[in-house]
Amino acid sequence: MLEDLAKRHELVSDLFKVPKSREEWEQYQLTEDQVEFYHENGYLAGIKILEDDQIEALRTELSLLVDPDHPGNSLFYEYNSNESADPSRILFHALGHWRITPGFHDILWSPAYTMAAYQLLGGPVRFWHDQIFYKPAKDGGVVAWHQDYSYWTRTIPLNHLTCWIGLDESTLENGCVHYIPGSHKWDLLPITGLAGDMDAIKEALTKDQFEKLLNPFPVELEKGYASFHHGLTIHGSFENSSPRPRRAAVINAFIDGTRSDNAEPMLEGTDAIPVGKGMGGTFYPLLKENLY
Numbered sequence: 001m002l003e004d005l006a007k008r009h010e011l012v013s014d015l016f017k018v019p020k021s022r023e024e025w026e027q028y029q030l031t032e033d034q035v036e037f038y039h040e041n042g043y044l045a046g047i048k049i050l051e052d053d054q055i056e057a058l059r060t061e062l063s064l065l066v067d068p069d070h071p072g073n074s075l076f077y078e079y080n081s082n083e084s085a086d087p088s089r090i091l092f093h094a095l096g097h098w099r100i101t102p103g104f105h106d107i108l109w110s111p112a113y114t115m116a117a118y119q120l121l122g123g124p125v126r127f128w129h130d131q132i133f134y135k136p137a138k139d140g141g142v143v144a145w146h147q148d149y150s151y152w153t154r155t156i157p158l159n160h161l162t163c164w165i166g167l168d169e170s171t172l173e174n175g176c177v178h179y180i181p182g183s184h185k186w187d188l189l190p191i192t193g194l195a196g197d198m199d200a201i202k203e204a205l206t207k208d209q210f211e212k213l214l215n216p217f218p219v220e221l222e223k224g225y226a227s228f229h230h231g232l233t234i235h236g237s238f239e240n241s242s243p244r245p246r247r248a249a250v251i252n253a254f255i256d257g258t259r260s261d262n263a264e265p266m267l268e269g270t271d272a273i274p275v276g277k278g279m280g281g282t283f284y285p286l287l288k289e290n291l292y
């Protein structure tokens with residue numbers, strides 16, 4: 001078995017560099033307008049995270065990780081590959097790859113990500129978990145409308161942030177993420193499923209909310225660029241009807257001080273965090289403690 005990179009809370013490769021001075025950090029800093037836009041709308045799009053060589057390295061790692069016989073396979077928290085059974089589902093959705101390959105480990109400390117995350121959360125950034133959403137070419141799978149926090153209520157209170165980073169350009173044709181602007185101000189909605197019926201959430205919405213669902217904002221991005229969203233922002237994505245894959249690396253985080261509300265291990269194969277205790281330890285590293 002491979003080394004579990006979760007034990008390493010620092011860079012393990014040369015792919016990224018952590019700035020050493022305030023000046024070096026400042027190049028990544030969001031403007032006040034961007035932070036305000038996020039708080040108003042529940043998302044912020046168009047933040048560059050990756051250079052081309054970093055994208056190539058991550059694509060190569062991903063091409064190895066999708067092999068069910070990859071030697072690091074037992075370290076995934078979740079691994080949903082669906083080569084045959086149900087063509088309406090996304091082919092590959094996994095959690096935990098930061099434990100397995102150096103690039104997906106080190107991307108958590110990429111300065112453009114940690115700086116933006118610090119500003120949008122309003123304080124120190126603690127890692128929750130990662131995700132890969134890989135839609136193969138001509139894949140019929142959708143990611144149905146949902147709020148991320150509906151899956152995360154075992155961690156409290158809510159101050160959670162998702163960063164979606166494209167390893168390919170994302171377009172309307174290949175199933176880019178769509179947001180419902182302002183939906184982060186709605187109540188927490190029940191889980192209505194991620195696969196299959198795009199509109200399953202409809203049953204939980206008021207008439208007014210449903211009308212807003214009919215006018216989503218599509219986030220089209222160049223490869224290497226990211227969008228950020230709040231834990232309550234409703235989002236989803238349609239099928240990839242293009243002849244190319246649409247691959248994305250997602251980082252989920254919360255503000256430091258977020259506590260466990262669940263006595264069981266939060267993710268498969270991890271240590272339990274007692275109820276009331278701050279999230280931390282091997283699986284939940286602090287990614288950025290101070291602004292500079």
Ligand SMILES: O=C(O)CCC(=O)C(=O)O
Binds near residue numbers: 133148162164248
């Ligand atoms: O990549 C997608 O299509 C869905 C992403 C998503 O649901 C998320 O980042 O929370």
